[in-house]
Every structure is written in C-alpha cells, then in structure tokens.
Amino acid sequence: MKKIIIPISTLFVAGLFSAQTTVPSTTENYIYTKTYLNYTDPSDPTQTLKTSETVQYFDGLGRPKQVVNVKASPLGKDVVTHIEYDGFGRQLKDYLPVPQSQTLNGAIIPNPLANVVNTPYGSEKIYSEKSLEKSPLDRILQQKQVGNAWNNNPVQFGYDFNIDGEVKKYTTSTVWTDKTTISSISASGTYAANQLYKNTITDEDGNVSTEFKNGRGQTILIRKNDGVQNIDTYYVYDNYQNLAYVIPPLASISSTIDDTLLNNLCYQYRYDIWDRLVEKKLPGKGWEYMVYDKQDRLIMSQDTNMKASGNWLFTKYDKFSRVVYTGIADIGAQFSRGQVQSSADYYIDQGQPSSEERNTTGFTNSGMTVYYGNAVYPTTVAKVLSINYYDTYPTGTPTIPTQVLSQNVLPQNAQSSNVSTKSLPVASYVKNIEDDNWTKAYTWYDMRGRVIGTHSINHLGGYTKTENKLDFAGVPQKVNTTHLRKQGEIGVTVQERFVYDNQNRLKQHFHQVDAGPEELLVENTYNELSQLSNKKVGNNLQSIDYAYNIRGWLTDINKNQMSVANLSGKLFAYKIKYNQKEGITNPDTVLFPGKNVVAKYNGNIAEVDWRAVETIGQNPSLTPKRYGYAYDPLNRLTAGYYQNPNNPNSKENIESLTYDLNGNISKLYRTSVLQGTIATKIDDLGYTYSGNRVTAINDASQNSTGYEGGGATVGYDLNGNMTSMSDKGISSIKYNFLNLPDKLDYSKSEFEAVTLNTKYGADGSKLQKENITSVSGIAGTNTTKRITDYLDGFQYFKIEAPGSGGGSTESLANLETSRALEMQAYSVEPMNVTTTLESKNPDLQFFPTAEGFYDYTKNQYIYQYKDHLGNVRISFAKGSTDVLEITDSNDYYPFGMNHLKTGNSFFSPSAYKSYKYNGKELQESGMYDYGARMYMADIGRWGVVDPLAEKYRRWSPYNYTINDPINHIDPDGMDVVETPSGISYTGEHARAAFSSLQNSMRSKTPPNEYEVDLKTGKVKQVSDLGGNDIDFYHYTGGGPQFNGRTRIVDRETGEDQWMSSSKNIKGYNHRGNNVDWSLLYDEFLNGTGPEKSLLIGKESSAVKKLLNTQIYLDAATDFMNTSMNEKTSYAASFGPWGAVRENINAQGQFMGKTNFSFYPVGKKVVIMAFDSKSVSSYSFNPLNKGEERNIPRSQGIKIPQSTTHQTYIWWTQKNNLFK
Structure with a gap:
C-alpha cells in the first residue's frame, strides 16, 4: 500500500x-x-x-x-x-x-x-x-517483504516487449445469428516482435509469471512454467473486442483448433448487440443462456440440462431493481434463446411493465401466496422458488415484537416515529426443491436499522428465533437462540453473551443451553499487535497458545509444549515451517525424482510438525510426527512425505502426484502401514481423461485399500456432473437444477444396497438426508430408513420404517464405515439410538458452537484442536466425572484422506465426529459435503464443475484448491481461500448454490451486492450497486480476516480484491443517478433525506462532478504513481477555500475531509470516495482552527444541518482513470 x-x-x-x-x-x-x-x-x-x-x-x-x-x-x-x-x-x-x-x-x-x-x-x-526504475514512470522493479529472511528473496518485476515467434496469434471472425455473435477462431501464426507488452513477476522462490497485453490493454497470454515446459493460457477477442475464447494450457499446446477441443477444454462466450453476455460454454459443460430486460438486468437463465424441458430460471425485480421473486418458467424447448429475448423485448415494447408491484391479493403458486403481480415477462410461471419482501411485512408474518432484549423494534410505518423499515428487506421465503414446503425468514431491526432479531419458520413447521443485544457500535453483547424442530416437540434454547476489551476485541464468550450451567466457551488473550496469543477453552479445560512470524502467518500452536514430554497437560502441539526445513529432503530420489522438500519464501508451507496425545495419561513420542511438502514451479503440491518419529525414511503415509497441463491429477501414489511397521503401497493410480472429465481410474497397486480401483467408466451428464462411479459402487447420481445431488444409489456388495435422498431449499441449503439401506441375510432383508435433518445448524437423526431380518445394528454401522473411505481409517461409532431400532422419535444430536459442538445427547461441550486448514485433529471434552477425555482424533494425507489405523478416529452418520477434513461432514458415500459440491479425498477431485470455474480458467474445473491443499481451503466448494494466517473455518460455509448458479450465469448483470454469512453459509442478495461487471460480497460470521470486510470480484475475469471494511457501503441508502451535490446540500441544510447516501457509477451526477475536482485529480495521480496493482488510499480536505479551488459553487461541496481508496481488480480499478457534511464544514470559520462540529442524527429525526455521510463508488479501466 x-x-x-x-x-x-x-x-x-x-x-x-x-x-x-x-x-x-x-x-x-x-x-x-x-x-x-x-x-x-x-x-x-x-x-x-x-x-x-x-x-x-x-x-x-x-x-x-x-x-x-x-x-x-x-x-x-x-x-x-x-x-x-x-x-x-x-x-x-x-x-x-x-x-x-x-x-x-x-x-x-x-x-x-x-x-x-x-x-x-x-x-x-x-x-x-x-x-x-529510474524513469518518470517510477515503475516498481523489486519488492522486499518484511522480515530478515525475505531481505534476500525479493519479488521482482520486469517490463519488456514480446520477441518474434514468442506468442501464438489467434484471430476470430464474428457473424450475427439470431442477434447473437458467433465467432469462429483460427490460429494465425505468431505475433511479430514488439507487438505486445510483456510484464513479468518473479516470486520469492523464483517462480515466473508473464503476462502479454496488446495496445488496448487486453490480456493476450498468461504464461507460467512448470520447470519443463510453458503453461500457457490464451485470451481471444471477437471483432467487437469482447472476450470470445479462453484457451487453457491443455488446449493451447494443440496446433489446430477444432470443435472437440473447444467443447472439451475451452471457454466460449457470445454477446448480443448491447455487448451483454448471452451465451457461454464452460469446458466439458453444455451451453448456458441468458436473457435480459431493457434495463440490462438478468431476467432468465438456462443450462443444457434445463433446455431439454424448455424450462428457464427467472428473476423478477421491483422498480428499485430489488429481486422480489424467482422461479422456473415453462417456455418450451422449441424456442431458442434469441426468440425468448425477442419475446421479452416485445413485451416491454407493447407497454407491459418491466417491474413487479407489491399488492394485497397476490397469486398462489407452489403452495404459497405471492404478494406481487405477475405482469412482467415471463408470466408462464411453473414454480416460484423464492420470494423477497421489502419495506413492510407480508400477510402471515408472525407477531412483530415491540422490543427485542429491551431494544425498540423499528416499525413498518412512520406514523409513530420518523423512521420505518422502508427500503429494508423484511422477509424472505425459500421453497423446497423437492416439494411445496417453504422456509420463511423474517428480520427485526432496531431504530438504527440494525438487525436485532430473526424469526425463521422451517419447512417442517418449527422455527429458529434469534435475539441480538447490540451496543452503540453494533457489536453483539448477547445472543439468544430458540429452536424447535416442529410443532409438538420439545425445543432448545441457547444463550450467549460476549465480553470485549476497550477496543472491542473479544475477551470472553459464554454459552448456555436450556437451563444448564453457563459455560465459558473461550477466554482470549492478545499480544500487543492484537494477534490472538492464547485462548482458554471450556473454562480452561485446555489453554492453547498461538505464535506468528513477522509476516503475520501462524507458526505454532502450543509452541513451548512441543519439547515437553507430557505436553504440560495439553493434547496437541503444532508447528508450521515456511522458510525453514528440518526433516528429510526426499526419502527416495528414484521413486520421487525432483520432488524435494526445500524452504519456501513465497508463503508455501515446507513442513509441519505435530505431537498429539492419543490416550489420556500416555505421552506421545517426544520426536514429533512430520510432513514435508514438495512443490513444482506452479505451486502445485507434488509430494507429501510423512516422517515417522521412529523412522523418518519409512515412506509411510506418503502421497505423490503428477499433473497434466490443466492441473488434472494424472498419477497418484499413496502408501500406508497396514500391519506391523512396514509401509505398503496402497494406491498407484492412473487417471484417464476426456477433456477435464476423468473417465476411468486404474490402480496398478492391486490393493483394495485406499481407492477401490477397478478402472470402470465414470459417467457424466450434460452439465459435467458425475452420474456414476462403479469403482465406488455408485450406480447412479441424479442432480437438481442447482447441480446438487438429490438422489444417489450405491452398493458395496450383492448383499446390500443404499439410496440417499437429499432435500434442498431453492437457495441450495441442505435440509434433510434420507438413507434407505437394505441388507440381505439368512433371515431375509432388513430395510432401514435413517433420516437426518439439518435445521439452522441443529442436526437431528432418527431411524424410521425398520424392516426385519438381515444384519444387526453393528453390521449396519460397519457397512457405513466401510463406505466412508476405509474400514482401516475409522472405528465404529454406535449410532445414537436411545432405545431400539423400532424407535421412531426424532432426536436432536448436536449443534455447533464457536469452539466445536454441543453434544445434545450427552449434554456435553465438545472442543476441538484444528490445524491451519480447519482440519479437526482432536476433539475433547470434560467427561462425566469432570475428567478430560478425547472423543475423536484424526491425521490426514495431504489431499484429505484419513490415515489408516487411526484408533481414535470415528465415523457415524449421526455424530459430530463425521465433521473432519476442513471441518466438513463426511458422507456415507465417502465424499465430503462442502455445500456446493462433494469432494472425493481419495482421488483429490470434485465430481462437479466448479460454479466459479471462470475465476480459475487456467486450472481444471474439477481441481481441488488449485492442487495446493496445504496452503488453501475451499470453504464452500466454489472458491479457493489462502490461509497463511492459519485461521480455522468452522460451520456450514456453503454459500447458497441457487445464488451461485445465478451468479455464474449472470456474468455481466445486476444485482451485484450480496451479504455472505460464513457461519450459516447463507448468501443474501442485498441490492444492485449499479454497473454490470463488478460484484460486492459483504462477509460476516467468519474469522477476523473475513468479518466486516467486503470482497470485490470482477465478473469477467474472476479476479478479486478485498476492501478492509464494508462499513462505508453496508446500510447506506442507494441513490439514483440524478442525485446531484446541490440536492445533497439541500438535504443536509434542511435535515431531510437519508443520513447515509451511496452514489454509484460514473453515470451518477454526483460522481461526474467529483471526477472533475482537483482532489480527485490529485488522488488518481497518486495512484498512477504506484504499480497500480496495490490498494492505495488518499486522504484530502477541501479546506477553507475549497469551493474556490474546485471551481464549484457552495452548494456543490464545502470544507471537510475526503478519503479516496483505489482497489485494483485485474485490469480494472474500483474507486471509493467517502466524506461527510457537518455544520462546521458548511459554515467554516478560520478562527475555529478547522475543528469540526457535528450535530448527529437522532434515530433519523429531521435536524437541520445534522451530519450526513456520502460514499461514492465507481469503477473503470486502469488506463482510463481520468475519463
């Protein structure tokens, strides 16, 4: 910066x-x-x-x-x-x-x-x-990071031009068909010398990345090198300079471009006459189609699976461009996208409305009354999937409280006060995909428009209510949660309270369930840099220390206890080494040539050490266990060498991998110790591909442990979803329109068969899983139905409709364990059935807390040691005699499979112990459920195309964490997050897949502002910040590097940037383009209008005026003097003579502070300016020495000259800052 x-x-x-x-x-x-x-x-x-x-x-x-x-x-x-x-x-x-x-x-x-x-x-x-560099451009040549170790390992930058023959040249020919661009592509030799800009970045470890751009600033090629060959990704544009093709590395090596290559490996894009993306095709996936209204809002989208039925997903808006309801429209399979677009245009041309109006009668669809009209195209509504209400609560709303924890609730009309819920979202309804039951959520606000309560009615008729006590700054002091699965059952209440220090750092978190004793979940201590240095969990059941290096990266957990024989009573010690190496370099240079462990300076982890207590009272080996990691120049993990404390060269628990140019795993070698102390090769996998789809996996080890092997054909549907995998016994997987698996059939032998039926909400939330298991035995067939309910984090389990004969309860549990990867990896956890198999009563099993889980069946708080990836290493609790006990422990291979012969590692579909790798739930099928996708740790791949594949075009859309699972996690199955600071992620981080599908199809269309709750996994569309190519995600409920921050994403390229805070956007009133500075002045002078205004886009009158000020010129010039790849801030003041200097009238702007922030996002830059108007800045008096006087707004009451705040946001190309 x-x-x-x-x-x-x-x-x-x-x-x-x-x-x-x-x-x-x-x-x-x-x-x-x-x-x-x-x-x-x-x-x-x-x-x-x-x-x-x-x-x-x-x-x-x-x-x-x-x-x-x-x-x-x-x-x-x-x-x-x-x-x-x-x-x-x-x-x-x-x-x-x-x-x-x-x-x-x-x-x-x-x-x-x-x-x-x-x-x-x-x-x-x-x-x-x-x-x-020594030139007026002041371009950066080298950057050395903080820390002594990085002084000799800088990041280096190079600026040059291409040489002759260095870059391939692709050309397109664009024609119009059905008002849509169709671009054909051909190879046209290479670029002549000096035709392209060539910018090179060399990281701290010498890994080189080169970007070639043309004179328009368009990226033509991104080149990396894996140490043997170039890894090239080409970007090709149509005749109208829109991105038409992206050619990933595996395709770029081909000398010819044909349809098979394009369809299997390349990204393809088509546009309409307004340059709106209307058709796109991702590698290995069918075409997707988009339809817009005349306000450039996405109103319909369709993928290839839906096309056969003629159904389209639709979105309807109100006059403020807020999403009011979504659903599925039956248009007919015979109509092309262009015809549907023409129908939408014709509808508007004939005077029909483009926005739906709220009414009191509504219409009924899918078992729900919708209190909006159905006048906007499309009107052939087959199913309504979600409904959003704003301003006032709909008919059927539960009784609105007047107070929540002694805080007045914001009324829905302004008759009794000058403020109301107008402009706020007040209710949201989401339909079940599989039936016509709904989840209805209502939100209560305080008089400042802050959320202080929610009331969610689930699809079974029960509810979850939350009450939040907020302090002046909006920080929660107390949270009460009341939950009921369904009417007629006994509910549960959870009370939480929080204690903070003088800077609102969390000091203590208390937790109470029902009338039980209050538990001190955690007590935090911070060092002078405000880094968490110690936390005591379970009222000091364990005291956990944290240490960091100069870069702020986590280096140790319980550092001082690592060398103590009994760990000083602690259960786990962990050390992360980046630029140090203490273990072996390579256990077998013949078997693993070139895959060496070396110290890393670019943030990659070279080694991790750990010591863990397996049995209370028995000390672990004083020599720690260790993994050493080898990477290629693309930062892909090529090997993980486990080092046994007694024999570090034993070559056990090793994973070694090779990749193709797209990052698909081509070979995977894995070892374990099955008997005695001798390492055994359990996997020697060879992958066969069609494009990026794995079509078969053969195991040369001939060992059924690890991956099952067999080399059977893997099936896919038109959306690239895996539909069968006979090697795993999976005969069929069926998906809903969100590409989530709602039915899975599998069998491990001729004696048993399983069907998993999963129920989802239309927002992608997982609601219920039904396991129907049939086991054949001498006495006949035993068919058992087991139902798991997922309701706002509360997890239920019950056994229903038991049959007779067949296997016992223990055999059923053994079968489940064998399916969940390996019998050798897990001990059998008896399922929590309180009486017998004939029991049909629903049973609440557990729910998450900030430090683990609460086991409701045992009235026991479960605490967990997690590593830097959020992997559960040890679960522990206070036993019935108040003695510390270990309830579960796990060690993992680099790509997430559990080590075999882990005696205290348990699996059960009814227990919290199934939440393991990355904190995700291990399914009976052996896959981990991340929310948007299922992950197969034994083969290191997803079974479904990445919903955000366009953000990672250089990698296979099936890759897991860009093949670096040591330094990254995928919190939700959609996006990769780097974790150098070691923040652990807990809970259901799945963003709503419904929103993700619309976002992936939306590409260039509003709405583009979302709230992401990382604790619950919910994503809520907030509104439209304007424009068609930048998305804003406001994060809550996560770790400190997420909470309260906003992530900016370029829809076209997937590149992103982080705002340090969302406080200058969230809660601000979005104003129209015609709001000028003179109006803002009048509102300030008279005390009218909103206290906080958000002015969006270069078309905004206020933004246009700001662009013409000297202050902006200074700020933009300051940004240009940087590399333009780093976030910068610029603080300024209009000063006492600002109106004269800016050549604007007094109603335009007046004395006051203004801050500009520049956020580079790829080739674009998002610019945010914010300032405030106060009584002193209006009537500046040189005698008061510039001290500002502010008259605060009092709960929105009109007070003349009371302070107002304005935020301006717009984005532009980096080379277009002054236009």
Missing part, C-alpha cells in the same frame, strides 16, 4: 473536546478522528466509555508522516505507523504498526521505531521496501 491511511467514520466529535483525554501535538498538522464504540450516559456511572481514536500527522507538504492509534494495544499503549519518503517524495518503505512502551495521549511520537525490539517483532526488519 503506497500510503497507509486509516479512514474511520467520525461520530459526535463536535462539542466533546472538554471530555477528551487525547491531546494531539499543537505544533503539528494533524487530523484527529474519534469513533465512539460505546456512547454512554454521563449520569450512569455503571457504563464504561469506549472510543477508538486516531491522530494522523502531516508534514509541511501535506503528506502523512505518522499515524497514532491512541491506546489501541491490549495494554492501552499507542500503536504508531511511521511513514517516510525519499528525496523525490516517494514512499519506498512501508512500515508495520509499532506498539509503543507508553501512551502520549495522541501526541506525536518523536522516535516511533525505538520500541520495535520490545514488541513481538523483536529484531526482525519491520518494513517492506520497493525499488523503482
């Missing part, structure tokens, strides 16, 4: 200086920001005032030189960021924030770097530094 600015919204600064203890240095130029985290009544001595205060100091040229976060460390010391410049005014060094030895109450720190040695940094180098 070129400039380190900490933009914090300013609240209630005016008139409070007499109460402030912060005293900035009056001899310096500064901006002082104070945010109230807890605004208290001075007459109430029981309330504690909490604030977050920052002072930013500037030098004589107006450049930031120091940022002081006042008393921000856990010990109440100042945390200071030093900023310096070279002789040309360039910021070449970026310093980490440094905790000080004391607080100076906001005064400038004379020597902020003096205390570095007394902080967790120690003697490490705490700044990154750039080397720039």
Whole structure:
C-alpha cells in the first residue's frame, strides 16, 4: 500500500473536546478522528466509555508522516505507523504498526521505531521496501517483504516487449445469428516482435509469471512454467473486442483448433448487440443462456440440462431493481434463446411493465401466496422458488415484537416515529426443491436499522428465533437462540453473551443451553499487535497458545509444549515451517525424482510438525510426527512425505502426484502401514481423461485399500456432473437444477444396497438426508430408513420404517464405515439410538458452537484442536466425572484422506465426529459435503464443475484448491481461500448454490451486492450497486480476516480484491443517478433525506462532478504513481477555500475531509470516495482552527444541518482513470 491511511467514520466529535483525554501535538498538522464504540450516559456511572481514536500527522507538504492509534494495544499503549519518503517524495518503505512502551495521549511520537525490539517483532526488519526504475514512470522493479529472511528473496518485476515467434496469434471472425455473435477462431501464426507488452513477476522462490497485453490493454497470454515446459493460457477477442475464447494450457499446446477441443477444454462466450453476455460454454459443460430486460438486468437463465424441458430460471425485480421473486418458467424447448429475448423485448415494447408491484391479493403458486403481480415477462410461471419482501411485512408474518432484549423494534410505518423499515428487506421465503414446503425468514431491526432479531419458520413447521443485544457500535453483547424442530416437540434454547476489551476485541464468550450451567466457551488473550496469543477453552479445560512470524502467518500452536514430554497437560502441539526445513529432503530420489522438500519464501508451507496425545495419561513420542511438502514451479503440491518419529525414511503415509497441463491429477501414489511397521503401497493410480472429465481410474497397486480401483467408466451428464462411479459402487447420481445431488444409489456388495435422498431449499441449503439401506441375510432383508435433518445448524437423526431380518445394528454401522473411505481409517461409532431400532422419535444430536459442538445427547461441550486448514485433529471434552477425555482424533494425507489405523478416529452418520477434513461432514458415500459440491479425498477431485470455474480458467474445473491443499481451503466448494494466517473455518460455509448458479450465469448483470454469512453459509442478495461487471460480497460470521470486510470480484475475469471494511457501503441508502451535490446540500441544510447516501457509477451526477475536482485529480495521480496493482488510499480536505479551488459553487461541496481508496481488480480499478457534511464544514470559520462540529442524527429525526455521510463508488479501466 503506497500510503497507509486509516479512514474511520467520525461520530459526535463536535462539542466533546472538554471530555477528551487525547491531546494531539499543537505544533503539528494533524487530523484527529474519534469513533465512539460505546456512547454512554454521563449520569450512569455503571457504563464504561469506549472510543477508538486516531491522530494522523502531516508534514509541511501535506503528506502523512505518522499515524497514532491512541491506546489501541491490549495494554492501552499507542500503536504508531511511521511513514517516510525519499528525496523525490516517494514512499519506498512501508512500515508495520509499532506498539509503543507508553501512551502520549495522541501526541506525536518523536522516535516511533525505538520500541520495535520490545514488541513481538523483536529484531526482525519491520518494513517492506520497493525499488523503482529510474524513469518518470517510477515503475516498481523489486519488492522486499518484511522480515530478515525475505531481505534476500525479493519479488521482482520486469517490463519488456514480446520477441518474434514468442506468442501464438489467434484471430476470430464474428457473424450475427439470431442477434447473437458467433465467432469462429483460427490460429494465425505468431505475433511479430514488439507487438505486445510483456510484464513479468518473479516470486520469492523464483517462480515466473508473464503476462502479454496488446495496445488496448487486453490480456493476450498468461504464461507460467512448470520447470519443463510453458503453461500457457490464451485470451481471444471477437471483432467487437469482447472476450470470445479462453484457451487453457491443455488446449493451447494443440496446433489446430477444432470443435472437440473447444467443447472439451475451452471457454466460449457470445454477446448480443448491447455487448451483454448471452451465451457461454464452460469446458466439458453444455451451453448456458441468458436473457435480459431493457434495463440490462438478468431476467432468465438456462443450462443444457434445463433446455431439454424448455424450462428457464427467472428473476423478477421491483422498480428499485430489488429481486422480489424467482422461479422456473415453462417456455418450451422449441424456442431458442434469441426468440425468448425477442419475446421479452416485445413485451416491454407493447407497454407491459418491466417491474413487479407489491399488492394485497397476490397469486398462489407452489403452495404459497405471492404478494406481487405477475405482469412482467415471463408470466408462464411453473414454480416460484423464492420470494423477497421489502419495506413492510407480508400477510402471515408472525407477531412483530415491540422490543427485542429491551431494544425498540423499528416499525413498518412512520406514523409513530420518523423512521420505518422502508427500503429494508423484511422477509424472505425459500421453497423446497423437492416439494411445496417453504422456509420463511423474517428480520427485526432496531431504530438504527440494525438487525436485532430473526424469526425463521422451517419447512417442517418449527422455527429458529434469534435475539441480538447490540451496543452503540453494533457489536453483539448477547445472543439468544430458540429452536424447535416442529410443532409438538420439545425445543432448545441457547444463550450467549460476549465480553470485549476497550477496543472491542473479544475477551470472553459464554454459552448456555436450556437451563444448564453457563459455560465459558473461550477466554482470549492478545499480544500487543492484537494477534490472538492464547485462548482458554471450556473454562480452561485446555489453554492453547498461538505464535506468528513477522509476516503475520501462524507458526505454532502450543509452541513451548512441543519439547515437553507430557505436553504440560495439553493434547496437541503444532508447528508450521515456511522458510525453514528440518526433516528429510526426499526419502527416495528414484521413486520421487525432483520432488524435494526445500524452504519456501513465497508463503508455501515446507513442513509441519505435530505431537498429539492419543490416550489420556500416555505421552506421545517426544520426536514429533512430520510432513514435508514438495512443490513444482506452479505451486502445485507434488509430494507429501510423512516422517515417522521412529523412522523418518519409512515412506509411510506418503502421497505423490503428477499433473497434466490443466492441473488434472494424472498419477497418484499413496502408501500406508497396514500391519506391523512396514509401509505398503496402497494406491498407484492412473487417471484417464476426456477433456477435464476423468473417465476411468486404474490402480496398478492391486490393493483394495485406499481407492477401490477397478478402472470402470465414470459417467457424466450434460452439465459435467458425475452420474456414476462403479469403482465406488455408485450406480447412479441424479442432480437438481442447482447441480446438487438429490438422489444417489450405491452398493458395496450383492448383499446390500443404499439410496440417499437429499432435500434442498431453492437457495441450495441442505435440509434433510434420507438413507434407505437394505441388507440381505439368512433371515431375509432388513430395510432401514435413517433420516437426518439439518435445521439452522441443529442436526437431528432418527431411524424410521425398520424392516426385519438381515444384519444387526453393528453390521449396519460397519457397512457405513466401510463406505466412508476405509474400514482401516475409522472405528465404529454406535449410532445414537436411545432405545431400539423400532424407535421412531426424532432426536436432536448436536449443534455447533464457536469452539466445536454441543453434544445434545450427552449434554456435553465438545472442543476441538484444528490445524491451519480447519482440519479437526482432536476433539475433547470434560467427561462425566469432570475428567478430560478425547472423543475423536484424526491425521490426514495431504489431499484429505484419513490415515489408516487411526484408533481414535470415528465415523457415524449421526455424530459430530463425521465433521473432519476442513471441518466438513463426511458422507456415507465417502465424499465430503462442502455445500456446493462433494469432494472425493481419495482421488483429490470434485465430481462437479466448479460454479466459479471462470475465476480459475487456467486450472481444471474439477481441481481441488488449485492442487495446493496445504496452503488453501475451499470453504464452500466454489472458491479457493489462502490461509497463511492459519485461521480455522468452522460451520456450514456453503454459500447458497441457487445464488451461485445465478451468479455464474449472470456474468455481466445486476444485482451485484450480496451479504455472505460464513457461519450459516447463507448468501443474501442485498441490492444492485449499479454497473454490470463488478460484484460486492459483504462477509460476516467468519474469522477476523473475513468479518466486516467486503470482497470485490470482477465478473469477467474472476479476479478479486478485498476492501478492509464494508462499513462505508453496508446500510447506506442507494441513490439514483440524478442525485446531484446541490440536492445533497439541500438535504443536509434542511435535515431531510437519508443520513447515509451511496452514489454509484460514473453515470451518477454526483460522481461526474467529483471526477472533475482537483482532489480527485490529485488522488488518481497518486495512484498512477504506484504499480497500480496495490490498494492505495488518499486522504484530502477541501479546506477553507475549497469551493474556490474546485471551481464549484457552495452548494456543490464545502470544507471537510475526503478519503479516496483505489482497489485494483485485474485490469480494472474500483474507486471509493467517502466524506461527510457537518455544520462546521458548511459554515467554516478560520478562527475555529478547522475543528469540526457535528450535530448527529437522532434515530433519523429531521435536524437541520445534522451530519450526513456520502460514499461514492465507481469503477473503470486502469488506463482510463481520468475519463
């Protein structure tokens, strides 16, 4: 980041200086920001005032030189960021924030770097530094990261032009058919010298990535090298400069381009006359089609599986472009996409509406009354799938509470107050795909429009209610959850309360179930960098320490206990090594040539060590277990060498892999110890492909342990979904329109057969699984139906409709265990049946907590040690005699299969112990359910095409975590997340597959703002931020690197960027394009209009005016002086004579702070500016020394000249910043 600015919204600064203890240095130029985290009544001595205060100091040229976060460390010391410049005014060094030895109450720190040695940094180098070329362009040539070890391992940048014959040249010829572009592609030799820009990045380990661009700034080629050959991905454009083809590496080596190659391996795109993406084809998947209305909103989409039936998914909007309901329309298989588009256009041309209106009568479909019209095309609604209500609650809403935990609930009309739920989403209904039952969710808000309660009625008629007690800053203090599976049963209540420190870092989390005793789930301690350094779980049942390196990456769990024989009473110690290596380099250079473990500097993990207690009272080996990892230059894992403490060269528990150019696994070698101490080869797999689809897997080891082998043909449907895999006994898999498996038939022998029926909501949430198992024996056939309900995290299990004869309960459990990968990997966990097989009563089994699970059948809190990937290593609890006990333990191969002969590793379809690798649930079929897809750890592949395949075009759409499962996870089966900091992920992280399907088809269309709850896995469409090519995802419920942050995604390329916070977007009122600065001024002056306004897109009148200001020119110029690949911030002020300087009238803008943030997303840049209008900025008085006075809005009540906040967002090409 070129400039380190900490933009914090300013609240209630005016008139409070007499109460402030912060005293900035009056001899310096500064901006002082104070945010109230807890605004208290001075007459109430029981309330504690909490604030977050920052002072930013500037030098004589107006450049930031120091940022002081006042008393921000856990010990109440100042945390200071030093900023310096070279002789040309360039910021070449970026310093980490440094905790000080004391607080100076906001005064400038004379020597902020003096205390570095007394902080967790120690003697490490705490700044990154750039080397720039000696030219006016100031392009970056080299970047050294923080840390001594990285001083000799920089990232290097190169700028050049192509040489003759270096890059293939593809050309297209575009014709129009049915108002759609059809582009034919041909190879046309190579580019002549100096026709393309050539930009090269070499990472810390010497791995090279090269990008070639043409004069238009379009990417032509991305080239990597695996150490043997180039790995090339080509991008080809049509006659109208739209992306028409992406040719991945496996296709780019072909000298000819034919239809088979295009259909099996390439990405293909077609557009209409408005440059809207209307047809696309992903590798190995059929064509997908899109239809738009005249506002460029996606209204219909269809994939190849749906095309045969003539059905289309549709989306209908209201006049504010909010999604009001979705469903399936029966149009007819005989109509082409172009004909459907023409019908949609004709409908509007004939004067029919383009937006649905809310009404009181509605229409009934799929067992639900829809309180909207059905006047917008398409009107042939076969099924309604989801309904969203805004502004006012629909008929049938449960009684709206007047208060939630003593907080007034926002009314749905403004008669009794000046605020209401108008513009807010208030209810959402989602239909079951398999039947006409619905899940209905309602949201209650406080008087500030913050969510304080929800009421969800599930498809069985039960409910889940939540109540949130929020403090002044919106941080939850207490959460109550009441859950009932269905009417007539006994429910469960969960109460949680939270304690924070003075900067709202979580200190304690308490948890109570029903009338049971309150449990202290976790007590956190932080170091002076605010990193979690220790957490005590289960009222100090285990005290877990964390350590980090200078890069902020997790390095140790219980570091000091690793060398202690009994681990000092702890159960697990873990060490992650990046740039160090202590173990063997290669156990067999003949068997694994070139696959060597070496220290890594680019963030890849070289080794992990661990010691784990297997039996309470017995010490594990003092020598830790170890895995060493080898990578190729593409950062793909090529080998994982397990090193037994007693014999590190034993070659047991090894996985070794080779890949094709697309990253499909071509060979997989795996070993284990089945008997005694001798390693045995259990897998020697060879994969056969058609495109990216694996069609057969042969096991040369002839060992049924590990992958079953057999080489049988693997079947697929037209969407690229795996439909059969005889090697695993899977005879049939059927999918719903979300590409989720709703019926799976498999058998492991002639004596048993299983059918798994799964029920989903139309948003992709898993609701119920039905397991029908038939086992044949001497006495006949025993058919048993086992039902698992998944309801808002509460998991139920019951046995229904038992038969007679056949196997016993134990044999059924053994069969399930054998299917779930390997009998040798798991011990049999008896299923939680409280009486006999004849029992039909539903039984709540468990539900998740922040630190593991609550076992409802045993009234027991389960805590878990997890590694940096979220893999469950040890589950433990306080036993019936209050003694620590281990309930489950696991070790994993690199790609996720459990080690064999793990004595304390259990599997049961009814227990929390089935949540293992990445914290996901292991199914009876042997696959892990990630939400959007099922993962097969024994072969390292998914069975379904990636819904976000276009983000990873250089890889196979079936690859798992871009073939690097040591440094990445896939939280939901859709996207890859890098985890250098070691944050663990828990819960159902599955985003709604329904939304993902629409998003993947949407490509260039609104709506494009979503809320993602990582705890529940829910994705909610919020609204449309305008434009057609950038998506915004606001994250909650996850780890600290997700919570409260916004992810920006380029729909065309899949490239992304993170905003540090979503607070300047979420909750803001989206204004139209015609809102000008003069209107904003009038609203401020009269106290009308919203307190927080969001102005979107370059077509917005206010944004246009901002683009013409000198402030924006300065900010954009500042961004251009960077590499334009890093996030930058620019803080400015219009100043006392701003109106004159900007050549705008007083109604345009006035004195006040303005912050610009530039977020590079591939070749685009998203720009966000935010400022506020206050009484002092309007009537600036030079005598008041620039101190702002703010009149806060009081719960939305109209107060003239009360402070308003505005955020401006737009995006553009990097080479088009000033247009």
